[in-house]
Amino acid sequence: MFRRVDETSVDTLKLRIEDREYAVPVGISVAAAVLLCGFNKVRNTPVTDSPRLPYCMMGICFDCLMTIDGIPNQQACQLEVRENMKIEVQQGAAELLQQR
Amino acid sequence: MEYDFIVAGGGLVGSSIAYGLARQKHKVAVLDGGDRSFRASRGNFGLVWVQGKGWDYAPYAQWTGQAADLWPQFVAELVNETGVEIDYQRSGGMHFCLNEAEWSEREREMEMVRQHTGGAFEYEMLDHDRLQQQIPQISNAVLGASYSPQDGHVNPLCLLQALQQGMDAHQVHYYPNQSIDRIEAKQGGFYTHSTEGTLSAEKIVLCAGLDNRRLGEMLGMDIPVVVDRGQIMITERLQPFLNLPTLHVRQTAEGTVQIGYSHEDVGLDDGTSPSVLKNIARRAVLMFPFLARVQLVRAWGALRIMTPDHNPIYQQSADCPGAFTVTCHSGVTLAAMHAGPVAEWIGGSSHLDLINQFSTDRFNVSPG
Numbered sequence: 001m002f003r004r005v006d007e008t009s010v011d012t013l014k015l016r017i018e019d020r021e022y023a024v025p026v027g028i029s030v031a032a033a034v035l036l037c038g039f040n041k042v043r044n045t046p047v048t049d050s051p052r053l054p055y056c057m058m059g060i061c062f063d064c065l066m067t068i069d070g071i072p073n074q075q076a077c078q079l080e081v082r083e084n085m086k087i088e089v090q091q092g093a094a095e096l097l098q099q100r
Numbered sequence: 101m102e103y104d105f106i107v108a109g110g111g112l113v114g115s116s117i118a119y120g121l122a123r124q125k126h127k128v129a130v131l132d133g134g135d136r137s138f139r140a141s142r143g144n145f146g147l148v149w150v151q152g153k154g155w156d157y158a159p160y161a162q163w164t165g166q167a168a169d170l171w172p173q174f175v176a177e178l179v180n181e182t183g184v185e186i187d188y189q190r191s192g193g194m195h196f197c198l199n200e201a202e203w204s205e206r207e208r209e210m211e212m213v214r215q216h217t218g219g220a221f222e223y224e225m226l227d228h229d230r231l232q233q234q235i236p237q238i239s240n241a242v243l244g245a246s247y248s249p250q251d252g253h254v255n256p257l258c259l260l261q262a263l264q265q266g267m268d269a270h271q272v273h274y275y276p277n278q279s280i281d282r283i284e285a286k287q288g289g290f291y292t293h294s295t296e297g298t299l300s301a302e303k304i305v306l307c308a309g310l311d312n313r314r315l316g317e318m319l320g321m322d323i324p325v326v327v328d329r330g331q332i333m334i335t336e337r338l339q340p341f342l343n344l345p346t347l348h349v350r351q352t353a354e355g356t357v358q359i360g361y362s363h364e365d366v367g368l369d370d371g372t373s374p375s376v377l378k379n380i381a382r383r384a385v386l387m388f389p390f391l392a393r394v395q396l397v398r399a400w401g402a403l404r405i406m407t408p409d410h411n412p413i414y415q416q417s418a419d420c421p422g423a424f425t426v427t428c429h430s431g432v433t434l435a436a437m438h439a440g441p442v443a444e445w446i447g448g449s450s451h452l453d454l455i456n457q458f459s460t461d462r463f464n465v466s467p468g
Contacts, residue, residue: 046337046355062397065336073336073395093337093355096237097393 002035015085024081031057031064031077034087042066042076043090066090071097101289103129103273103301105446108280108292108315111141112256112431113438114307115263120443121305122270129301130267131278131294138310138370141431143402145332145360146256146352147345148433151193151223151248155209158216159457160411164430165217166454167437168250174436175254181269184262186254187353191344193251194226194235196242196387206246223248237341241386245346253345255352256432263435275299280308283318285420290319305446306425309405310368320419323427324463327367328404331376332360336395341388349384357394359384363404370401404429414442414458 012023024033031054041051054064057077064076072094107118110132118130150168154161175188197203210223227244275296282293290304306315316323337355348361385392412428444450
């Protein structure tokens with residue numbers, strides 16, 4: 001559904017979304033990466049279990065929450081992609097992570 | 101006169117009173133403030149709370165217990181009339197004690213409330229093991245808790261919305277964004293001069309929170325109001341771990357966690373401060389260590405409407421009969437009382453013995 005406006009070649013990095021490896025442009029947000037890779041949801045809501053995609057892309061709406069590197073409820077639009085990042089669709093409310 | 105009653109204030113207190121009056125078929129107008137007003141109703145913690153209240157004033161212990169007992173019926177009728185779900189649960193509530201001193205002080209207060217209510221108030225002191233059976237996430241730093249099955253909680257914003265729809269269903273005229281410049285008592289009634297212009301009613305009820313002091317002076321009432329700021333933090337939504345409210349930590353039906361409990365005298369400033377939020381967070385993490393890794397999404401301050409002895413004020417003006425005030429900081433817990441017996445008392449259809457214990461006379465006792 002989404003493609004880059006600027007299709008000239010750019011540097012890419014590798015990361016994992018839902019346990020599959022993707023190469024995405026350096027410098028974009030996690031939310032942009034997930035959209036670029038064709039995913040149809042980033043999470044299911046805690047109350048009604050409805051699927052969601054990024055909405056505002058600027059940190060306001062909190063609709064793009066994902067589990068990133070094991071930490072739930074991360075705003076995907078506010079985080080820049082990193083090499084080897086592990087990105088997962090967030091299912092409902094966050095688990096309670098015990099202190100390590 | 102255009103109305104039977106004008107209610108000054110459209111927060112939880114004013115809305116409960118207006119809703120209760122309108123259900124008795126009175127013609128009611130509500131003059132509410134604007135979004136920039138100090139609104140305890142939009143910033144509070146959502147507790148329907150009994151335990152500990154009135155330990156130093158028996159009438160308040162009795163009053164609070166009666167209010168909490170009215171809640172289930174109050175909610176059933178309100179939800180039935182409006183269709184607004186308000187997430188009310190009489191789940192019981194807890195207050196955590198971190199050390200022996202807190203424990204013994206708490207136990208003493210709980211026992212006093214029990215005695216003040218002739219045993220109607222029920223409580224237990226839970227040691228750490230019994231507490232951990234009920235709340236497995238609790239940390240070992242918590243010595244124990246006081247527990248009462250009579251406490252509960254509610255979504256206070258949904259409660260306000262339900263009351264507003266309830267007022268609408270009973271033809272209350274609601275005027276938002278009002279600033280009341282002047283109230284006159286004349287010709288057997290009351291005239292309010294506000295943004296809307298002039299409105300008249302046979303009787304008037306001051307439910308304007310912190311503004312009650314100023315409005316009361318216009319009607320010969322000395323209403324001693326004290327400002328008390330509380331700050332609250334809100335976390336991201338989490339899986340359920342706390343199935344009953346506590347004074348410091350409450351998990352809502354949607355999964356967010358409210359963390360609070362502070363008292364500050366900072367005047368009319370409903371902002372937040374890092375030092376207070378830090379203390380609130382530190383205590384919460386001491387109780388539930390996993391909270392250290394949880395993200396906060398919001399924080400706010402709100403101003404409680406306190407009286408010098410922390411007990412509510414219910415008063416009819418001696419100088420201007422027909423002018424009433426309801427001034428309290430427990431607009432949630434007492435909502436069922438306000439919409440029911442207090443509205444009937446103000447409406448003139450019932451007599452309430454206990455209410456005389458809450459007049460402002462108690463502040464004017466001369467020594468000796």
